[in-house]
Amino acid sequence: MEIADSTEIINSALDRIVAGYVFPSRAAEVDRALRARLAAGEYHALSGAALCEAVTAHLQEVCPDRHLRLLWQDEPRPPTAPADDGAGRAAFLALMRAENHGIRRSEQLDGNIGYLDVRWMADAGEGARAIGSAMELVARTRALLLDLRKCRGGSPAGSAMWCSYFFPDDEVHLNDVYERSTDSTRQYWTLPYLPAPRYLDRPVYVLTSVTTFSGGEDVAYTLQAHGRAEVVGETTRGGAHPTTHHPVTEHITVTVPTARSVNAVTGTDWEGVGVQPDRAVPAEKALETAHERARGRWG
Template sequence: MSPDVIDEALTLLRARYIFPEKAEAAAAAIRRRRQAGDYAGLDEPRLAERLTAELFEVCGDKHLRVRVRDAELHAALTPQEMTAAYREQVRHANYGIARVERLDGNVGYLDLRQIADASAGGRAIAAAMELVSHTEALIIDLRRNRGGSPNGVTFWLSYLFPDDETHLNSIYDGESGNTRQFWSLAWLPGERYLDRPVSVLTSEVTFSAGEEFCYNLQAHGRATLIGQTTRGGAHPTEFFPITPTLEITVPVARSVSPVTGGNWEGTGVVPDVEVPAGQALATAYRRALEHVLTTSAPASVLAEARSALNDPAAAAAA
């Protein structure tokens, strides 16, 4: 492997990483290992794996990594082509919405695998929220959510707050020195989901923007998190090509909660109710059904809730 590949990776790291001192320390460590011959004879996949491990050893940042990509993804695409490719990818993934359902007892369920940019996924997000808008309680499943867009998080969460007066998150950009604030939106297509309980399911897989979704709701006391502590990545990232098939992902910004003053980097988001991820849905569904029985829902809904609550097998299979 050419030394130029490592030099290019380190140049990008030092120029763009949100923590310059850590970037310098990591670059120095990797140069020492290169001089010792540690990377001699490694092909791209093995070099990517080794560099990622060494970057994590110094920086402890799960967004900071070197990885192999298909050549087409780095083939001289213009920003417009990159945007079009992204929109096509999220369209085929249904904008991250894997499942929308009304469970027995009039409990809403959303399975979100990705947080789409609001400019691409806004209509789908609005449609999903419309389908659960008249439920008595809502479960949002982020156990397989690996991230996405901060403005997508804002769009989703705005349905759970009454107006535009909730400061959800801020992101500090290292290159410009500017801080962008993300507030709940003043207007949304469809109804907001207010005055009803929301549970969010988490796992060790939940990452990045999926974690922001959890952290913001928990910080504002708007949802109960059920499951496992999340993976722990709070730094917005950009991807930079090193070769046609190799790239480095570099965190270029960091999240700052207006409530806590910090974020979930390295620690993950700790759930309010800790259970194995595989039991999180059954636990949340049981809690939701218990809530339904305290409401003035129609008799048919209350009967559904009682039946579901008295059938542990059905709840476990939810």
């Protein structure tokens, strides 16, 4: 049962957005627009999931950032400290363990074509063995289909680990992430050590859909920008900003993008525009299309 009223909820969410959103000027615009709606009584009759949906729509109307959201969860969660990074990381790791570190399926397709269905970008520490095991299974294939059509996000470091398998060493600058709170930039490079063989000198096809988001987009965009993979499928959802989750009530969380990605090749990212496929086909045709192209390249 939601105890806080809509005014309290929106005020709390806006305070977090103004304090943390990666672009302060956009945060100020959001704050003005939603406080005007609040003063006009637009949220007075709303509560629960309906309130979250309305506020999210209005947030993204002013600032079309798909990570900027008010989320409703049916099961109550104790409102812990807003910036409890330890609790957030623990919850993410628990999810990754339950989801096999994002790896749903590995298969050898006809023509000795490898196939991996990846749903999350796992933590680069705990997920390293699982990622390595998946790459070991396709290590001797002649081409690889990396299916990210249902990949919804994950860890930037995990994305960098996945990308590292497709480059020969640790000398490839993948991207940077700028963090507003510290006014600092973290560089992501290919890793010097991996627990399975690198996948080199063979074609890689990344499959995408309108569902592909965040960390999944990171891998698709990075490999495409570096000329290491061909993207086959649909334009992705378009969320490039690493995000912090702030509990507002037991049922409501505001997600605030606090950082931005900068690709080392393009100097920008996929925020708001998505990853554009090299070969555009409906998502349900992407696997068949990529498989045919992979087999064709090898005669």
